[in-house]
Amino acid sequence: MTSNRRDRFTIAHELGHYFLHYLQPGMTTPKSFWRGESNRGETQANVFAASLLMPEDFFKAAFSRCGRDWWALSQIFGVSPRAAEVRAQVLGL
Template identity: 40%
Template sequence: MNSKALKIAQEALDIAWDGRLPVNPALLASKLLVDVKDAAGDVVKSTIVVRGVAGTELLGASSQVRLEQTPDGFRFLCEYNSDEISYRNRFVVAHEIGHILLGHVHAGEAMLCHHEYGDTSAQMTQANAFAAALLMPERFLRQVFDGVKSLQQMAEVFGVSNQAASYRIKALRLL
């Protein structure tokens, strides 16, 4: 199941990443087009819009993502709590992009995410694996790993939390 998430994250990087670290998930998202079926069953291209909002607008969630129809067509709207710390928001945005690209988001349904530790549902696990792979591309992580002196230094290079860096390092069996 996570192999699909890892594959799709790599494809997104190949299509839209400028090669600079840390990966900017919002910028990457703005360069992607996602296939969506309209009411007639035709496949149309949809954009991804990412924006920070006050936490109160998210009704206690860390983020939400939805597919909506606008006069210009369909768009995925990913909103995150801009009151949170930057490395958390970067992971949250990458996580929501994962939900979009993995096909978890459907028209007319807002997907609220609380990003609580211990949520092991299949969709959350897939989106987390996607986010980790997107923010810490394997090839670059392996290169950086040998040159850093601490987990904190590794996390800073990729703009993620120590916990996210630790998870990715273990997932790649570098420790």
């Protein structure tokens, strides 16, 4: 029910949970995260996904060419326009 771009971000987000939360030494109890939940783990997974799909140096270079054309940036990185916009905000662009 979602776009390929949204799916790419979701997959990267879930990989973030796997690498940041499930592979931690001493993790003995299961963790659960829910869609739409706002907590430290969700924020970390979002930052992981954004960094993986839109590396800072490449994103800044593309932003300098495209400016706030979220659609153009989303095309370059294969993410949604909203994900590109949030990445720019987080990077202070």
